[in-house]
Amino acid sequence: MKILKFGGTSVANARNILLAENMIKKESLHNRIVVVVSALHGVTDNLIKAAEYASVKDENYLPLIKDLEDKHLDLVKELLPVLEQSAWLSFVKKHFNDMEDIYNGIFVLGEFTDKIRDRITSYGEFLSSNIIAARFQYEGLDAIWMNAAELIRTDSNFANAKVDFDTTEENLKNYITSHQNQIIVAPGFIAKDQHGNMTTLGRGGSDYTAAIIAAAVSAEELQIWTDVSGMMTADPRLASNAKPIPEISYHEAMELSHFGAKVLYPPSIQPVMAKNIDLKIKNTFDPDASGTLVSHHLNRSADQQQQAAAGVSNMSHIALVTLEGSGMVGIPGISAKLFQCLSFEKINIILITQGSSEHSITIAVNEKDVFHAENVVNASFEDDIKLYRMAPVKIETGLSIVALVGENMKNRSGICAKMFGCLGNNGINIRAIAQGSSERNISIVISEKDTRKAVNVLHEEFFESEIKQVHLYLCGTGNVGSKLVQQIYEQNDYLQENHLVNLRIAGISNSRKMFFSDKGIPESEFTNWSEKGIEASVHGFANEIISRNLRNSVFVDVTASTSVPEVYEDLLKKSVNIVACNKIAASSDFEHYKNLKNTARNHNCNFHFETNVGAGLPVIGTINDLMKSGDKITSIQAVLSGTLNFVFNHYDGSRTFSEVVAQAQKEGYTEPDPRLDLTGTDVARKILILAREAGYALQFEDIENESFLPEECLQGSVEDFYNKLTEYENHFKSLLNAAQKEGNILKYTAGFKDGKAKVGLQHASPDSDLYHLYGKDNIVIFKTLRYSEQPLVVKGAGAGAEVTASGVFADIIRSV
Structure with missing residues (x-):
C-alpha cells in the first residue's frame, strides 16, 4: 500500500484536482492507496480570519464565509455532472449553515478559543476530501471516503494535539483491513480527542496525517505531492540558484524542515522514520520531475557524497532571550527552571546556546512570544533578580536563524571555519551559534535584514563552488568607466570558465542618474540604463548599495570627485569592497587614509587603489x-x-x-x-x-x-x-x-x-x-x-x- 498526500495548492481548484486525479489513477493500477488531502488553498487561513473578525464584532466575517461557500459550491459544479450535483450542493450548504451558527456564537460571545479554532478549521479538509471522493466515485474508481478524524485519537491540546499512537494505529488498521477499496480518500489535519471533540495536528498537519496512516499500515511508500519539485538546497525565493535535493536522510530532512524548509511538516518525519518507510516529495505540476527521496537507504551520486552539506534553511521573526548572572555559575537546576516556566506557558524554544562558564543561557523563540517569555522568566527568577544574583532578562528582536545541515558534516574538519569565514567576509555578524553533538546541523542567529545575503553566501560556498557571483557598483561613466564596462562584458565568459567568477554590474551612477539591478544589467540594455535611472547622489548611491546588502559586493570609483570618497568608510563598514581609481582618499589626511585601511581590515574586505599610480602598472x-x-x-x-x-x-x-x-x-x-x-x-x-x-x-x-x-x-x-x-x-x-x-x-x-x-x-x-x-x-x-x-x-x-x-x-x- 502507498499513501499519497496532496497539499492545498495541489487541490486549489478543479483543474489542479484533475491533475492529481490522473496521478492517483496511475498509482491505483498497481497499488492500494490512501489519498490524504488538505483543504482547498487559502481556505484554512480565511476560516481563521473570519473567526478573528467575528471575535471583535466585525461583520466582515460574513462575506468571507460566503466567498468560501461559493468556492466549494463552484468546485462541486466543476467536478460533478449536473445529475450528481444536487446532493453535494446540499451537503456543502448544510455544513456552511453549521459554520455560520458557530461564527454567530463567536460574534455574540466575542470569544475565539483554541477549541473553537479546531472545530471551524476542520471544515476545510472535511469538505475538500468528501468532494474529491465523490469525484472519484463518479469516475468509476473503487474509492471510499474515510473519516480520519474518527480514527486518529489525540489528547485535548487543541490547535496542536498530541497523537495517541497505539489507539490510532489499531483504529486505522481495523478500518483499512475491513474496507478493501482500491482508493481510500481521507481528510488530513483533523482528529478527535477521547471525548469526541474535534482537534487538529498543527499547521501542516495533513503531512502528519499521511505519515501516521503510513506508519499504522506499514506502507511501502509515503508520497507528499506539493507545488515544488522536492526539498531544495535553499529557499528558492531567497537563493535563485537553489536546486532540488535528489536524496536526503530522515535526519537531514528533519533538521531542514525544523529550521524553515516548509515543504515538509517536521513531525511528519518521525512516524515513517520509525517504520523505515521511504518518503518521496513530488511536484503535482511537474510529475515527471524526480523530486526528493527521504530514506534510510540512500544511493547518493558521487557529487552528493562529496558535498559536506545537504541544504541551507532559514527561519524569520526570531528573538533571543538571554538570562545571565554570576548567581547561575555552578548552581544546579537553573536550566530546568528556565525551560519549565517556558514550557508551562507553551512557549516553544527553537534554539539553545550556553557559555561554558555557565554565566548565561540564551534561547531563541518566535518573535510573537518574546515579550510573554520575558515576563514569564523575570517572574520565575524574581527573587534572584532582586538579590542581584541575576540580571533581568535581555531580549533582542529582528533576528533570523540560518542553519547549515548535512550528514557529511560529521567528522569533517573545516566546515565551521568555511561557514563563518564566508559570512564574515560579507559583513554578516553572528549573534548566537548552536551545534548539536550529531554534527549534522550548525545553526546561527543573525539580523533578519542579512537573511537573504547569508543564505546566498552559504549556498554559493557549499553548493555553487563552480561560479562565484560578484556584484559591481560603478560610480563614474567617463572614458575609464566606459572602457571598464566594455572590458567586463568582453571578459566575463572567460572569467566564468577559467576562474569561476561571474561579474554582475548591479548598479551604476554618473553625476545625474543612477540605476540598480540585483540580477545584473545585461549588455544589451546597458546603453540606455540612464533612461530608466533615478536622480543620482553620492550618498544615495551608497545607501542603496548598503540597503540591498548583496553578497560579494564591490564599489568601483572611477571618478576624480572629491565627494565620492566621503562614502568609502560607510561602505567598508558594511563589508563592501572598494576599488578606487580616484586618488583623493589615499592622498587625504594621513589619519583618514590609515582609518580607511584599518576599517577594511577590521571588516574583512578589500580597499584597492592600484591605478592611483601608474594606471595599469603593478x-x-x-x-x-x-x-x-x-x-x-x-x-x-x-x-x-x-x-x-x-x-x-x-x-x-x-x-x-x-x-x-x-x-x-x-x-x-x-x-x-x-x-x-x-x-x-x-x-x-x-x-x-x-x-x-x-x-x-x-x-x-x-x-x-x-x-x-x-x-x-x-x-x-x-x-x-x-x-x-x-x-x-x-x-x-x-x-x-x-x-x-x-x-x-x-x-x-x-x-x-x-x-x-x-x-x-x-x-x-x-x-x-x-x-x-x-x-x-x-x-x-x-x-x-x-x-x-x-x-x-x-x-x-x-x-x-x-x-x-x-x-x-x-x-x-x-x-x-
Missing part, C-alpha cells in the same frame, strides 16, 4: 609584495605623469610649449584644464601614496613641489592660460636649452628618500633609466634593502583610459 602591488616579504624601501625615483612625460618628450624647440600642451589636450592626455596636470599636484599625490604604502607617515603638505610654471599662467581661464604660455615661451625655451646644453632631456620626476618626497623638473642624462622613456610611459625605480645595488624597475604605459580600466579590472578580481 606599482602599489609591487610595494605591498616587498613589504609583506620583509623588505624595506629606501628610495623611489619615478616619472609618474603620462601627461607631463608626453609634453616634455614632444617639446624639442621646433614648436612652442603652448602648441605641445594643446596637442596633449587634443589627444586626451590632459584634463579639460591642463593646469591640473602641469602644476604637478597629481604627481605629488602619487608619490605621497607610494611613500605611505612603503610605510612612511607623510602628509600632502610634506611634499616639496618645484613648479616650472610662472605664477601668471595659473590665473584666469583656460584660454588665458594658453595665452600666458605663449607669452612665457622664452622661459620654457630656457629650461629646454639648459638641459640640452648638458646633453640631457627634461623629465618631470618624483623622488622619495630619507623620509622626504619631492616633485619637479629634472635633467635626465643618457645613462639614466629616465632618459629612454617615450610617449606616455611611466617608470618607477625602487631601491630597497634587497635591491640596493641593482634597483627594481617597473616601466610601461602610465596613462590612457584602456590601460587604466584594465588596472581597475585587475583590482576588482583581486577584491573577490
